[in-house]
Amino acid sequence: MTSRPTTPPTPDEQTARPASASARPGTGPGAPAPLAMRAAPEPFTELDARRLGPVRRYFARHPVVMDWVVVAIFVVPGVLYALSAEQPRGASRLGLLFFLAGGALLYWRRRRPVTVALCLAAVGVVAVAVTGDTAGFEVAAMFAVYAVAASRPSRIAWPVLAIVVLALSGATLLWYDVVTTDDGEILRQSVEPGRATVDRVVGILVTTILCLVALAIGTNVRARRQHVSDLVERANSIARDRDQQAQLAAAAERTRIAREMHDVVAHSLTVMVALADGAKASGAKDPELAAHALDELTSTGRAALADMRRVLGVLREPGGEQTVPLAPAHETPELEETVERFRTAGLPVRLVRSGPQPTPGPALRQTAHRIVQESLTNVLRYAPLSPMVLVEVSRRTEPGADWLELRVVNQAGRRPGDGATADERALPPSVAEQHPPGVPVGTGRGIIGMRERAAVYGGTVSAGPSGSGWEVRASLRLDLDPGRQAGARDDGRERT
Incomplete structure (x- = not known):
């Protein structure tokens, strides 16, 4: 079994097998391909190993759809909140800008999970510093940390989690106290000290809990995928070994049949040609010797025919290689x-x-x-x-x-x-x-x-x-x- 990759493929990275993939070589129009030219059996995949429902199987086969779903979960509520009548015009424009930037980053979470997580942390810090609100970036951080934990080992996932949580928590501690006027002018001033502290602590706890839960779920998903990947690789290895054994058995059987055919044809035809030529050469001088040679020629031909029928019978009968010996039916002389x-x-x-x-x-x-x-x-x-x-x-x-x-x-x-x-x-x-002398024959x-x-x-x-x-x-x-x-x-x- 080949060494397993450090990062197992995710289900949404599995490409869908085309509908025509179930067609076997030789079933379509035209003559079947020779045995050596036929395609290998279809490999066993993670989608085959896991029992997924129709919805999950659809998303696994169409990962881009899942990317857009994640973007929508983050962007749509944020845009609605930013455009609500309760928000001043200035806050609305800034909030809309940050939500769109976060959604664009989330679209690439599968392809560059670590980069996306760090960039989201940076954008979240700027959003808190400018608007005085986390603007829902704790949810974006949750999706990003999950993507990292589900596709990278723990030695990478934990440092990324720490950077994201510390960045958003630090921004919350420093700038979560911005008050806007009714006409949209952004002012920086202190609000009630007790309320501000509670808001900061709640924001930090929400961000930390969401990221820890995402890390735990992502780590568990990665372990399960790794286990399934190992099972799939083992199943494919067994299938490859079985196919190789079948090919070796078929090659050995062909070799045995070819050896028997060579023995029958080379020996019998050589003797028959020699007897025929001898009978022709001695026919006029010694008719009795010629007749004896012709009798031997007939006997040799009949024995060769019986041997050949025996060998060909192995090819005609299903399972003949197990039930019919390749040796001639008559006793060895x-x-x-x-x-x-x-x-x-x-x-x-x-x-x-x-x-x-x-x-x-x-x-x-x-x-x-x-x-x-x-x-x-x-x-x-x-x-x-x-x-x-x-x-x-x-x-x-x-x-x-x-x-x-x-x-x-x-x-x-x-x-x-x-x-x-x-x-x-x-x-x-x-x-x-x-x-000619010296020429190999x-x-x-x-x-x-x-x-x-x-x-x-x-x-x-x-x-x-x-x-x-x-x-x-x-x-x-x-x-x-x-x-x-x-x-x-x-x-x-x-x-x-």
């Missing part, structure tokens, strides 16, 4: 079957299992299968003429961890024409290496996907040159596999 499929596509693959072989759960077994499948797919795409491809599966045990080790190594393949045989030169271009998404899969089980994947070829190493922690079985076989056999 054994590595021997995958190796045999690539061997049929033309890769000289050899599978070697060494050491005790665990029986992992379905999820970890699929992860291992996808890593080997992606590695062999890359070999078939970028080094189809590799003379040797080795797949090693082993187990490594160390204190506190049990690892399944995978290693896929291939030697660099020859390009057609570089010492290749006649049969190799007859291969279709789609099977041969098409990328691929997008790297396959390796990223392998690393993401391995990270689920606390593992790592490394890929890079090895000797004259390419090597992929993967380590998966068996002790993090919830579906792991205890059984193990230790035959040390080699499958070629």
Whole structure:
């Protein structure tokens, strides 16, 4: 949660949200905006948190109206008093001038509360000195002190209160004894001493009490606003965290779906293209081999179609990401079957299992299968003429961890024409290496996907040159596999 401001916003400083603000992105005419371009949810405001009646809500949404109401409360009675028949012409003109000046200052009380309070105190002192009357400036001082206390901390509000009260009280003590003649001439003379003293004391008490009450109410309002502001900030922080978590979950789901789609499309289409090209190249020479390649092509296509339907089913069904696993519906094939499929596509693959072989759960077994499948797919795409491809599966045990080790190594393949045989030169271009030496190939998404899969089980994947070829190493922690079985076989056999 962000640090809260020193001065919380007042309700009348809250701007009204437009009526169109309730419209959500994508509900209007035209196509909906992409997820990354959509506007953030509407923030929770103080007006939403407080239960205000229609009148208070109106004034909170229209603070200028409240400014004019405060000005009217001070100016209208004062103007009527100044223009009354009981007042001489000179007093009327001076009183009207001071009332208008005080009203103009009060209009700015929200924007510059401290400045307005000090200026009102100065104008009030002049008004008492000239007219011999407080002229209602104790009411103006009350509004000004309230504005200061409601928007500024106590270390500022109390000194302002002291200055205002002392200024008006001092003026009352010094000049509250002016008598005017019937023709409007202003004279300065002493009236009955007892009455003058009582009037001064009453004026000072009224000013002090009004300002203290205004300070107490303003301080309480500021504390309540601060509390509401903290609640609003906390609610907005929770909403932001929830939205971020939803976006992260959506991004993770998209990444999982993209990874599965990449595995299905990249592997299956690569094998299918290789099988089709192989069947075309060997059709005239060896019809039986061509027919076998076409059978494998059909089998691979059907398996890819089933996998793709499974992945797309997650996108179609509401809540599918919670109820439908992204893994293919059929059981993950054994590595021997995958190796045999690539061997049929033309890769000289050899599978070697060494050491005790665990029986992992379905999820970890699929992860291992996808890593080997992606590695062999890359070999078939970028080094189809590799003379040797080795797949090693082993187990490594160390204190506190049990690892399944995978290693896929291939030697660099020859390009057609570089010492290749006649049969190799007859291969279709789609099977041969098409990328010039030194030019990077691929997008790297396959390796990223392998690393993401391995990270689920606390593992790592490394890929890079090895000797004259390419090597992929993967380590998966068996002790993090919830579906792991205890059984193990230790035959040390080699499958070629």
